[in-house]
Amino acid sequence: MTATQERVRPDNAAGVTELVARCDAAGQKVCIVGGNTLEGMGFPPEREDVTLDMTALAGIVANERADLTIAARAGTPLRDVATLLAAQGQFVPFDAPQPHYATIGGTLAAGWLGPRRHLYGRVREYVIGSAIVLADGTIAHAGGMVVKNVAGYDMSRLYVGSFGTLGVLLQANFKTALLSPHARVFLAPLPEHTRERACAQLAALPIRPASAFWIEGFHNAVDGEDGAEGRILVSLEGSDALLERATRDLRSALGRAGVPDTHVVDAGAREAFERVVDAYVACLGERSITYRLFPFPDESARCARRLRELAGHFALHAESIVDVMNGDVVLRISDLDARALGSKIENFDDALHDAEPRAAVVAGKHSHRPFLRVWGEAPAAVDRMRALKRRFDPNGTLNPGRFVGGI
Numbered sequence: 001m002t003a004t005q006e007r008v009r010p011d012n013a014a015g016v017t018e019l020v021a022r023c024d025a026a027g028q029k030v031c032i033v034g035g036n037t038l039e040g041m042g043f044p045p046e047r048e049d050v051t052l053d054m055t056a057l058a059g060i061v062a063n064e065r066a067d068l069t070i071a072a073r074a075g076t077p078l079r080d081v082a083t084l085l086a087a088q089g090q091f092v093p094f095d096a097p098q099p100h101y102a103t104i105g106g107t108l109a110a111g112w113l114g115p116r117r118h119l120y121g122r123v124r125e126y127v128i129g130s131a132i133v134l135a136d137g138t139i140a141h142a143g144g145m146v147v148k149n150v151a152g153y154d155m156s157r158l159y160v161g162s163f164g165t166l167g168v169l170l171q172a173n174f175k176t177a178l179l180s181p182h183a184r185v186f187l188a189p190l191p192e193h194t195r196e197r198a199c200a201q202l203a204a205l206p207i208r209p210a211s212a213f214w215i216e217g218f219h220n221a222v223d224g225e226d227g228a229e230g231r232i233l234v235s236l237e238g239s240d241a242l243l244e245r246a247t248r249d250l251r252s253a254l255g256r257a258g259v260p261d262t263h264v265v266d267a268g269a270r271e272a273f274e275r276v277v278d279a280y281v282a283c284l285g286e287r288s289i290t291y292r293l294f295p296f297p298d299e300s301a302r303c304a305r306r307l308r309e310l311a312g313h314f315a316l317h318a319e320s321i322v323d324v325m326n327g328d329v330v331l332r333i334s335d336l337d338a339r340a341l342g343s344k345i346e347n348f349d350d351a352l353h354d355a356e357p358r359a360a361v362v363a364g365k366h367s368h369r370p371f372l373r374v375w376g377e378a379p380a381a382v383d384r385m386r387a388l389k390r391r392f393d394p395n396g397t398l399n400p401g402r403f404v405g406g407i
Helices: 013-026 078-087 104-110 155-159 195-203 240-257 269-279 297-313 338-342 345-355 382-392
Strands: 006-008 030-033 050-053 060-064 069-073 127-133 139-143 168-175 182-189 211-216 231-238 263-265 288-293 317-323 329-334 360-364
Touching: 013 030, 013 050, 013 127, 013 168, 030 104, 060 078, 069 078, 078 104, 104 168, 127 155, 139 155, 155 168, 182 240, 182 269, 195 211, 195 231, 195 240, 195 297, 211 269, 211 297, 231 240, 231 269, 288 297, 288 345, 297 317, 297 329, 297 345
Parallel strands: 006 050, 030 050
Antiparallel strands: 060 069, 069 168, 127 139, 127 168, 182 231, 182 263, 211 231, 211 317, 288 329, 288 360, 317 329
């Protein structure tokens, strides 16, 4: 931080509104930060006059247990919300990395997509209300604390995934879901020539797993040991009866795929799942870069293999996590040290985006990261996104240049 930059950590809404209004009027640019768990996403700020740290604006505002709703301030860690809700048999499927530090505001702004969304839906679908500070310092409210169908567009969801370019989130209200009483994790190394059959069997299970991953690498971050074709980690959630039936189905499916050995984890199953999500953004110091892609589920395994082969062409080490249920592919490439990675990463990034134009960087501390295509190819709607930015933030005050298309 240079001597001309200012860092402010307000603990109330008035502090946020005053700061944003002052910066907007003075032509200063504001960089919004939370727990920094997703700091590897997006372009670096094109200009950073003031850093707005939202972590002091934390706490539960309302908890309507009987109505299945909860409201929290933007700087509240996800773990605080999850712990409170779990004690009353409820949850919101944030499924974001490092929930002890990740904040409500940062997770929503990043539009994070969790691996249980095929079963429970996206987090944006749980948002029922919000309070946002607009670029001129005014507070805009949307929705409330009541779960109901409304006519027209839900403005709260507009801010989800906007990377803080349209406003500063003060508070989010959520509907909650009932927490499954039990969880179980299955770990299995994959023998040679079993990967495709195992993934196909998992995708076709009559009782859908809460999550299912095909993993290669990430040995110090994710449970289990690789076989000849990596390993699988599957999590089930539900009642005792549901888990027993799903366990029988899963064992039979893996047997048909040629996977003989399966390790079952009951105690610590939810933590094992969280370690996979944490691995999505786990860095190897400055010697790794991690990408995330969203192919169709039936293309994800082939996509991961192609990308690992591409990394090998550049003599880079590759590790991958494939979300079997949703199709997401996480690819972490690394080298022996930061200098070796730096000599290859920009050429690899070009080759990667030639093959997969929408690949996005989600983690990486290497000094070359700002020169990569961190968002990949801009979406077809980028002109409408720019128009929204001009409408909500005409002076370009909030997080300028950080989002897709340089918004």
